[in-house]
Amino acid sequence: MNEVQSFYDELSSQYHLIFEDWERWIYTQSNCVANLIGPPDAVGQILDCACGIGSQVLGLASMGYTVDGCDISQGAIERAKREAEQRKLEIDLWVDDMRSLSEVGHRQYDVILCMDNAIPHLASDEEIANALSAMKRCLKPGGKLALSVRDYAPLLQDKPSFTPPRIHHLENEKRIVFQVWDWLDDRRYELHLHICRETASGWSNSHFVSRYRAVTIEEVCKILMLIGFIDVRKLSPDETGAHQPVIMAQVPSI
Known part of the structure; x- marks a missing residue:
């Protein structure tokens, strides 16, 4: 993943330029996620495990959610920290690889996010399974996963x-x-x-x-079910307002 890390390190200072209005994009993205997971008083701790420069975590924190963020890119995390500080938002942010989430420690979350086509950076189905298994390990019983993937089919x-x-x-x-x-x-x-x-x-x-690596939504859903997620659902942009299809899944309750 060194190439991916370098890509986002280099892009971190200009990532916001992809959008006509990044502040509006933050607002739109955060509202899409909020509609998927419920209001802040009904949701516990959230982790965005591919948070980039903060497109989701900044908006969610400003809406009252308790949210952490990690990313493989040091440059992206440093930018996200600056953005959070400027907005006076308390967000725990650190560098981590979503294939292992080794820096999460013993923390467990009610919701984990992996948005904006991060999964197709992984080079094989085995790497995808490793990443999704790491997310499952970091979710509480009954916890929810939300990830968005480009429709490659x-x-x-x-x-x-x-x-x-x-x-x-x-x-x-x-x-x-x-x-x-x-x-x-x-x-x-x-x-x-x-x-x-x-x-x-x-x-x-x-x-x-x-x-x-172009992986289809159906293939990601199959991997999720194979490693033990339940209630795996594909939601279209028309249903969510997101710019990509969203896959929702849940860890079984004890």
Whole structure:
């Protein structure tokens, strides 16, 4: 996962530029998660195990949830800590690998989140099973898991080579964000993320590279059931308001 770590370390200072309005994105994402898990007074401790720079944890903490966050990227965690401090939010944040969650210790959670297509960074079904097993270990009996994954099933048929550019017209700059996908085989592709910015001094382009393995939602659901999760459900963006399909699952109660 060193390549993934480097990708997000490099991207951490510019991650917010992917969105036209990152603050609005935080609000939207947090409300989607809140609708999935229930109000703060009905939910205990939450862990976002791929929290990045804080797109979910910042909004949830501001809404009154008790939330921790971890990520494999030191750069992303440092950015998330700065964002939380600026907002005067108390969030425990640390570097951890979701394949083991070895830094969680004996803490257990009522809800674990793994959002924004983090799972396809894992190189094999075995790594996915290791990560989901680590999340299961860190959940209390009856605890819930929510993860979002890109719907790769139709994409595996066509193997697109790029995503349509998003053009953000802002007050002081124009921004164009797009991805180029170089397919390495039937499953794996190298993603090239470009963030192009036009300011008063001219155009600039930032380029970030990472690898993904296209795993389908049905395959993730099967792995969840094989390792002992129950009530495994796929929810469409139309049902949740999220930008990707969401998979919900639960640890059996004692």
